Amino acid sequence: MSWGFMRGSAWKFLQSPQYTRSGSRGTFAPPNLFYDDVQDNVSSLDDSASGEEDLDSLVFFGMMKGNVVGLRYYAGVVNNNEMVALQREPSNPYDRNAVKVNNVNGEQVGHIKKELAAALAPIMDRKLVRMEGVVPYGAHNVFTMPVNLSFWGKDDDKKGVLDHMKAHGYKLDPVLKSSGKSFPSLDAGSGSGASPPVQLTVEQLKTEFDKLFEDLKEDDKTQEMEPVKGIQTVLLPHQKQALAWMVSRENSTELPPFWEQRGNLYYNTLTNFAEKERPESIRGGILADDMGLGKTLSVIALILTNFHDGQPLPTGKVRSEKQKTNSAGKSRNTASQGQCSETREIGNSQEASATVSKRQKARKVKYDFNDSEEEWLPRKTKSSPACSLVDDDQFAMALSGASSGKKKKSKTKIIDKTTVQTHSKCDRKLPRPTLIICPLSVISNWIDQFEQHVQAEVDLKIYVYYGPERSKDPNSLSQQDVVLTSYSTVTHDYGNNSPLHKIKWLRVVLDEGHTIRNPNAKQTKAIHSLDAVRRWVLTGTPIQNSLKDLWSILSFLKLKPFTDREWWHRTIQRPVTMGDQGGLRRLQALVKNITLRRTKTSKVKGKPVLELPERKVYIQYVQLSTEERQIYQSMQSEGKAIIGRYFNEGTVLTHYADVLAVLVRLRQLCCHPHLVSSGSSSASLKAEATPEELREKLINKIKLVLNSGSDEECAICLDSLNNPIITRCAHVFCKPCICQVIHSEKPNAKCPLCRSEIHLEHLLECPEEEFDSGEKKDKKWMSSSKVDALMCALIEQRNKDPRVKSIVVSQFTSYLSLIETALRESGFIFTRLDGSMPQKKRTEAIQSFQSTADDSPTIMLLSLKAGGVGLNLTAASRVFLMDPAWNPAAEEQCFDRCHRLGQTKDVIITKYVVKDSVEENMLKIQSKKRELAAGAFGTKKPSASEMKEARIKEIRTLVDL
DNA sequence: ACCGCCGGGTGCC
DNA sequence: ACCGCCGGGTGCC
Numbered sequence: 001m002s003w004g005f006m007r008g009s010a011w012k013f014l015q016s017p018q019y020t021r022s023g024s025r026g027t028f029a030p031p032n033l034f035y036d037d038v039q040d041n042v043s044s045l046d047d048s049a050s051g052e053e054d055l056d057s058l059v060f061f062g063m064m065k066g067n068v069v070g071l072r073y074y075a076g077v078v079n080n081n082e083m084v085a086l087q088r089e090p091s092n093p094y095d096r097n098a099v100k101v102n103n104v105n106g107e108q109v110g111h112i113k114k115e116l117a118a119a120l121a122p123i124m125d126r127k128l129v130r131m132e133g134v135v136p137y138g139a140h141n142v143f144t145m146p147v148n149l150s151f152w153g154k155d156d157d158k159k160g161v162l163d164h165m166k167a168h169g170y171k172l173d174p175v176l177k178s179s180g181k182s183f184p185s186l187d188a189g190s191g192s193g194a195s196p197p198v199q200l201t202v203e204q205l206k207t208e209f210d211k212l213f214e215d216l217k218e219d220d221k222t223q224e225m226e227p228v229k230g231i232q233t234v235l236l237p238h239q240k241q242a243l244a245w246m247v248s249r250e251n252s253t254e255l256p257p258f259w260e261q262r263g264n265l266y267y268n269t270l271t272n273f274a275e276k277e278r279p280e281s282i283r284g285g286i287l288a289d290d291m292g293l294g295k296t297l298s299v300i301a302l303i304l305t306n307f308h309d310g311q312p313l314p315t316g317k318v319r320s321e322k323q324k325t326n327s328a329g330k331s332r333n334t335a336s337q338g339q340c341s342e343t344r345e346i347g348n349s350q351e352a353s354a355t356v357s358k359r360q361k362a363r364k365v366k367y368d369f370n371d372s373e374e375e376w377l378p379r380k381t382k383s384s385p386a387c388s389l390v391d392d393d394q395f396a397m398a399l400s401g402a403s404s405g406k407k408k409k410s411k412t413k414i415i416d417k418t419t420v421q422t423h424s425k426c427d428r429k430l431p432r433p434t435l436i437i438c439p440l441s442v443i444s445n446w447i448d449q450f451e452q453h454v455q456a457e458v459d460l461k462i463y464v465y466y467g468p469e470r471s472k473d474p475n476s477l478s479q480q481d482v483v484l485t486s487y488s489t490v491t492h493d494y495g496n497n498s499p500l501h502k503i504k505w506l507r508v509v510l511d512e513g514h515t516i517r518n519p520n521a522k523q524t525k526a527i528h529s530l531d532a533v534r535r536w537v538l539t540g541t542p543i544q545n546s547l548k549d550l551w552s553i554l555s556f557l558k559l560k561p562f563t564d565r566e567w568w569h570r571t572i573q574r575p576v577t578m579g580d581q582g583g584l585r586r587l588q589a590l591v592k593n594i595t596l597r598r599t600k601t602s603k604v605k606g607k608p609v610l611e612l613p614e615r616k617v618y619i620q621y622v623q624l625s626t627e628e629r630q631i632y633q634s635m636q637s638e639g640k641a642i643i644g645r646y647f648n649e650g651t652v653l654t655h656y657a658d659v660l661a662v663l664v665r666l667r668q669l670c671c672h673p674h675l676v677s678s679g680s681s682s683a684s685l686k687a688e689a690t691p692e693e694l695r696e697k698l699i700n701k702i703k704l705v706l707n708s709g710s711d712e713e714c715a716i717c718l719d720s721l722n723n724p725i726i727t728r729c730a731h732v733f734c735k736p737c738i739c740q741v742i743h744s745e746k747p748n749a750k751c752p753l754c755r756s757e758i759h760l761e762h763l764l765e766c767p768e769e770e771f772d773s774g775e776k777k778d779k780k781w782m783s784s785s786k787v788d789a790l791m792c793a794l795i796e797q798r799n800k801d802p803r804v805k806s807i808v809v810s811q812f813t814s815y816l817s818l819i820e821t822a823l824r825e826s827g828f829i830f831t832r833l834d835g836s837m838p839q840k841k842r843t844e845a846i847q848s849f850q851s852t853a854d855d856s857p858t859i860m861l862l863s864l865k866a867g868g869v870g871l872n873l874t875a876a877s878r879v880f881l882m883d884p885a886w887n888p889a890a891e892e893q894c895f896d897r898c899h900r901l902g903q904t905k906d907v908i909i910t911k912y913v914v915k916d917s918v919e920e921n922m923l924k925i926q927s928k929k930r931e932l933a934a935g936a937f938g939t940k941k942p943s944a945s946e947m948k949e950a951r952i953k954e955i956r957t958l959v960d961l
Numbered sequence: 962a963c964c965g966c967c968g969g970g971t972g973c974c
Numbered sequence: 975a976c977c978g979c980c981g982g983g984t985g986c987c
Contacts, residue, residue, distance in 0.1 A: 070986030094987045111987045141987080143962060 012589065019581075055569050056548070056577070058130060061151035061158050064165075068110040068135070069144045077109030080139045082272040084109060084147060085566055086131040088124050097121035101133060101147065104273035104561045110145070119168035128157040132570060138329075178495025192391075208584055212591055220920045223248075227301035230458040235294075235301060237604045242287060242298035245596050247306045249285050250507075250534045256282045256559055258586070259595040270571040270586065271561060272851065277558050280848065284535035286513070286553060288597035291540040293609060293901035296449045299509055303434050304454065304599065430533065431504040433480045437527065438511035440466075440486040442845060446511070447484070448661050474499040487523055494526030513537030515958075516556065517549040518566065520672060529555055547573045547587075557594065565762055589632060613877075615899045616905040619923075621915045622786050624670070632669045632917065635676075636959075639666060643959050654754045654774035656700040657730045659955055663918060664704060670914040671815050671883055672784040694728070702766045704724035715947065716741060717751055726765040729756045738763065753948075781821050786912050790880055791822050793910065794859070797878065804905075805849070806878040807860045809894055811861060811885060816861040819882075823859060833871075834863035842866075850875045860895075873897045877905035882912055884919050888926040921958045 068084075078084060085102045089111075092098035099112040099120055112120065123129045130152040138145040151172060153161060165172055178864075224240035225247060235243065255261065256279050258270045265274045289295050390781035436446060443464065454460055463477065465485040477483055477499050485500065493500055506532050508518065516524045537553050552572065554562045561567040572590070575583025602609045624632060639662035646652045652659060668675035706724060714721050723735040731753045733741075742749040742760050751758050783791070790808065798805055810816050813834045823830050831845045849860045850873070860873060864885055876898040885891045891911075899907045913919045 068986095073986065089987080092987055096987095098987045100987090114987060117987075143964090 012593050055130070055565070055573075057154065058152040058574075059158065060176050061129065061153055061161055062174050063148060063150045063177060064170055064172050066116050066133075066147050066149050067113045067144050068147050069113050070110045071141060071143055071145060074108040074110055075758075076105070076109040078109055078135050078139045078145075079101050079137065079267075079272045079274055080137050082135055082139065083498075083570060084133040084135055084568070085564075086112065086120075086124075086133055086149070088121060090121075090125070098757075099131075104268065104271045104564075104567060105275065106564070113144075116170070119165060119170060119212075123161055124166055129153045129161050132566075135318070150178065181762065185690070204579075208588075213590060223304070228305045228307075230304050230455050230460075231301050231453055232455045233453040234295060236609070237597050237607075238602070238609045239294050239301070240291075242289065242295075242434075242596060242606065243301045243305060246285075246287065246302045246536070249594075250283045250302075250306050251428070252281050252283060254281055255279065257590050257687065259560075268561060271567055271827055273561065280558065282535075282557055282559055282594060284507075284534055284537075284557055285594040285596070286537045286539065286557075286917045288539055288541075290597075290599045291896060292600065293598055294901060295538045295540075296446065296511070299451055299536065300435075300449060300453050303507070304458070304460070306480075429831070431478065431506045433478055433483055433503070433505060434503045434507040434509060435483045435485065435503075435530065435532065436509045437485055437490055437501065437510060439488055439515065440488065440509055441839070443486060444839070450482070472497070472499050474502040478503045478705070483751055487527075490530075491521075491523040491526045492521065494529070500719050501526075501529060501531070503531070505530065507534040507536065508532035509536045509538060510556065511538045512551055513539045513553060513556075517552045519548070519552055519555075524552060547576060550591075554590075554594075559594070583735050583949060607747050612899060612901075612902060613903055614893065615909065616906070617895075617909045617911065619911045620789065622789050622912050623915055624785050624917075627787055628669070628673060631673055632666070635662075635665055635669055635916075638957055639663075640961065643955065644961055647956075647961060652955060653948055654729070656753075656951075657705060661701075661704055663955075663958055666918040667883060668812060668815075669813065670917050671786055671810070672818050674782070674784075674818060675812055675815055678954050698726050698728070698730060698764050699767060701730050702732055702764065705732050706766055713947070725765050725767075727751055727758050728756070728762045729754050730739055735763070735765070779819075783822060784818075786882060786914070787819060787822050789912060790819065790882065791826060793880065794823075794828065795826060800857070804878060805858045805876040806880060807862050807873055807876045807894075807898060808880045808882065809862045810882040811864045812883070813863050816863060819861060823861075828859050829855065829857045830859035830861060831857040832861040834866045835863075837866075846873070847872065862894070864894055871897045872900065872902065874900060874902040874904075877903070877907050879907065879909040881909065884911065884913060884922045884926065886922065886925065886929075888930050891926075918958055921960065924957055925954055 006118040083104060085104075085106075087100045087102055089098040089100045090096050095114055095117065097114065097117045097120075099117040101109045101112060103109050111117065118127075124131060132150045132152065133147045134150075135145055135147050151161060151165075164171055222241060224237060225244035226240065227235060227243055254264070258268055259279050260267045260269060261278075262274070266278055267274045267275060268279075287295050287298065289298075334847070438446060445465065447462075447464070450462060451459070460482065461480045462482040462484065463471070463480040465477070465483050466489055470489070471477060483500075490498075490500055508527075510527065516527055518524060519665060535557050539553075550566060551562065554568065555565075562572075572583055572587050572949045576587050598604075598609050599606075600610055600612065642658055642662060643652070646655050646659065665676050702724065705726075706721075714724075714737050715731070716733055716736040721732065721734055724732050725735045725738060726732050727738070729751050732749055733752070738752075738758070739760065741752060742758060749758050750756065783863065794806060795807065808816070808819060810819075813836065816832060816834065819832070820832070831849050833842055833845045837845070845860070849857050852875070860876060862873075879895055879898060881891060881894070895907070896911055913923060
C-alpha cells in the first residue's frame with residue numbers, strides 16, 4: 001500500500017489538537033463567548049428552511065375532486081392511479097394563485113383549474129395545508145384530467161382550512177379513500193380517515209419492526225466469497241457473506257425495488273409512475289451489521305476484491321527489484337470474479353497480537369510519498385505500448401492470480417518495471433477511487449485496519465483528505481484508490497470548490513452512516529451531492545428513532561423515487577406510522593432488498609456469528625461511611641427543599657440548570673466528597689448584577705450541563721446537543737437549532753422552553769475547558785467508600801491474576817483523577833482516556849493498554865463517553881462502572897468496548913451503586929428508558945412538551961418528590 | 962374540445 | 975332585439 005499525504009504523514013494532522021473536533025460537546029469552542037459569527041449558520045438555515053415542515057405530525061383533513069388543466073402545454077405524463085405532487089407557482093405571470101401539478105419525476109403535468117387554485121393558494125402559502133393528488137382515471141386525456149386531492153395538515157389548522165374551502169364553495173369529504181390500487185388496505189370503511197380499519201396496534205408494529213432486520217440471511221445472502229489474496233486476514237463466514245453480498249450488489253443489473261418492466265416501459269409499483277428510461281440499479285446498500293462484526297474489514301475486502309468491474313485489485317505490486325520475485329513466486333487464489341476455490345489456512349490472524357509485527361513491517365514501506373509517486377500505477381489512463389502486452393487473461397491473473405493455467409505463468413514474465421500494466425478494459429468508464437467518509441475519530445481506525453488486513457505488497461494508494469494541507473487537486477485525488485475523509489471536511493468543502501465534489505467516484509462509503517439523518521443539514525446535502533456509482537452506508541444502528549433516519553440513507557443511495565421526500569412519505573412512512581399493513585410490507589421488502597444486517601447473536605449455518613465469551617453484569621451496592629452519609633443527607637435535604645419549591649411554583653423547567661446542579665452534586669457525593677466543587681454551589685439565583693457576572697454564571701451553567709454526563713437533549717431537535725449554546729435564561733440548545741428559531745421568529749424570538757426573549761448576540765458558547773482535572777490539588781487526598789470498594793476489588797483481582805486488565809469508568813473526569821491517586825498508592829500501572837485528550841494521546845493510551853507487554857498498564861481510566869463507537873479495549877476483561885449513567889445505552893456501548901470481537905475471556909462488569917441515594921433512583925430511570933427505547937421505533941418521537949413532562953417525572957423520581 | 966365560453970350576426974313562421 | 979338563437983373562433987395558469 002502506499003499512503004499519499006501532502007506533506008509527510010497525516011498523523012500530524014490527525015493528532016494535532018487544533019484539528020480535533022469532538023462533535024457535540026463544547027470542549028473545542030473558541031475561547032470567546034459571545035456568538036457573533038452567525039453568517040454561515042443563518043445562510044445554511046435559509047436553504048434548509050425552504051419547504052421543510054414536519055411531515056410526521058400531519059393529520060388527514062379530507063378529500064375532494066379537482067381538475068388538472070393545460071395538459072397539452074407540458075411534457076409530464078401520468079398513468080391512471082398515479083400519484084402527483086402539487087406545487088404553488090406564485091410567480092406565474094397569468095395567475096399568482098397558480099398551483100402546478102407534477103408527476104413523480106417532478107415533470108409538470110398541468111395546473112389546477114384556476115377557481116380551485118384561488119381557494120388553495122392562500123392556505124398552501126400559509127402552510128396550513130399539504131396537498132397530495134392522485135389521478136384516478138383520464139390520465140391520457142388531452143386537455144384536462146381529474147385529480148383526487150387529499151388535504152393534510154396540523155390538527156390545529158383543520159377547522160380553518162375546512163371553513164376556508166367551504167367559503168370558496170368546496171366541501172371536503174372526510175373519508176380517506178384509496179390513493180391508488182397499490183394501497184388497498186388504506187380503503188376506509190366508515191368514520192374518520194385518521195383511523196383506517198385495518199390497523200396494527202402499537203405493539204404489533206413494534207414486533208414487526210423488531211423483525212424488520214431479522215431473517216435477512218435468507219435468499220442469496222448466505223453465499224460466501226473469498227476475498228482477493230491481497231487481504232491477508234482470514235474472513236469469518238459472515239464477513240465472507242457480506243463480501244459476496246456487496247460484490248453482487250455492486251455488479252447487479254437488477255431493477256431497483258418497486259420497479260417492474262412492462263413492455264418497453266418501467267413502472268414504479270408504489271406511485272404508478274412509468275418511464276421509458278430504465279431506472280439505475282442500486283449498486284450499493286446498507287451494511288448494518290452490529291458493531292464489532294467487522295464491517296470495516298468487509299468493506300476493505302470489497303474494495304480490493306471488486307476493484308474494477310468485478311475484477312480485483314492487483315495484488316502483486318509491480319515494482320522494480322522486488323517485483324519479479326513477488327509476482328512470479330506467489331500462488332494466487334482468486335478467479336476473475338473473485339470466487340475462490342483455494343482454501344487457505346485458518347489462522348488466528350484476526351487476533352490483535354498476531355498482527356502487530358505485520359503492521360510494523362507495513363508501516364516502514366508506507367509513509368514515503370515520493371516513492372509512491374514514482375511507483376507503478378495500476379491503471380493510469382496514460383497508455384503505453386506495453387499496454388498491449390497485457391491481455392484480459394493476463395490482467396485477471398496479475399490481479400488475482402488464478403492458480404491454475406500455464407500460459408499465465410509464462411506471461412507473468414512480461415511484466416517488468418517498464419511495463420505500465422493496464423487493464424485491457426481500462427477504457428471502461430468506471431472511475432477509480434473509493435471515497436470513505438467517517439467521523440474524524442474513526443479515520444485512524446480505517447488506517448489501522450487497512451494496514452492490518454491488506455498485504456504490504458499490495459499497491460493500494462490511500463490518501464487522507466484532511467487538514468489544511470489537503471490536496472485540492474481533483475486529478476491527483478482521482479489517481480488514488482482510496483480517499484479517506486471526515487464528515488466535517490466534506491461539509492466544510494461543499495460549495496467551496498471542493499475536489500471531492502468534482503470527482504466521479506467509483507464508490508462512496510459512509511461509515512457510521514446514521515449521522516446523516518438530519519435531512520436539512522448542510523452535511524447531508526454535501527454528501528448527497530457526491531458523484532458515485534456505488535454507494536454504501538455502514539451503520540450499526542440502521543434505524544435509531546424513526547423512519548426518517550432511513551429516508552436520509554435511501555436518498556443517499558439514490559433510490560428512486562425516494563430521493564424526493566414526498567414520495568417516501570406518501571408511499572412508506574405515513575402508511576407505516578398509521579399502522580397500515582401494506583406500508584409495512586413495502587418497508588420490509590425494501591429493507592430486505594438493500595440491507596444486510598447481522599447481530600451478535602445471529603447465526604451462520606447454525607453457528608453463532610461470533611463466539612463471544614460470556615458477559616456478566618453485577619450491581620454492587622455500596623454503603624456510605626457515616627461522614628459521607630452526613631454530608632449526603634444535608635445536601636439532599638437542601639436540594640429537596642430547592643427543587644420542592646420549584647415544583648410548588650411550577651418552575652422546575654425554568655430552573656432546570658439549578659435542578660441539574662443539585663442532582664449532579666448528589667451524584668458526585670455518592671462517588672467522592674471532593675468531587676463537589678465548592679465554587680459553584682448556592683450561587684444560583686439572585687438578580688444579576690454586571691454582565692460579567694451574568695456571563696460567568698451562564699458559562700458555569702452550561703459547563704454543568706455538559707459535564708454532568710446527563711446526555712441532555714436539545715428541546716428543539718430532541719436530539720443530543722450539537723454545538724451547544726446557553727441562552728440568557730439559562731437554557732441549553734444546539735446552536736443551529738436556536739439560531740433557526742431566532743431567525744424564523746425575528747424580531748421577537750422567544751426561548752422555546754420559558755418564552756423569555758432571546759437574542760443572537762446573547763447566546764453563549766462553552767469556552768475551551770482546561771477540564772476540572774488537577775484543579776483541586778490543594779485538598780488533601782482521601783479515599784471514599786466507593787473508591788475503597790473499587791480498590792478492594794482491583795487488589796483482589798491482582799492477587800488472583802495480575803495479568804487481568806480492567807477498565808474503570810466514570811462520567812466525572814475529576815473522579816478519575818482522584819482514582820488515579822488511589823491507584824498510584826497501591827502501585828498499579830494505569831493509563832487514561834477521556835474526552836479532553838488530543839487524538840494523539842488517545843491513540844497512545846489505547847495502544848499501551850492493548851499491549852501485552854509485561855510493563856503495560858493493567859488499568860484504563862475511561863470517561864464514559866470518550867472515544868467513538870470503534871474504541872477497542874479488548875485487552876480488558878473487567879469493567880468497573882463507578883457511577884450509573886442516565887442513559888443505559890451509553891453504559892452498554894461502554895461495555896461493548898471490551899466485549900467484542902477479539903475478546904478471549906469472560907467479561908465481568910461491576911456497577912457500583914450507593915444504597916438509598918440518587919443513584920438507586922437512577923437505576924429506575926434506566927429501566928424505564930430501556931423500555932422506552934425498545935418501543936421507540938416507528939412510533940412518533942415525543943413532542944417537546946411530552947419531553948418536558950418526561951423530564952419533570954424523571955426529576956420527581958430522582959429526588960423522591 | 963364529440964365540450965363550454967365568447968362575441969358577432971341575426972331576427973315571424 | 976336592453977332578448978334568444980345560430981354557428982365560428984377558440985381554448986391553462
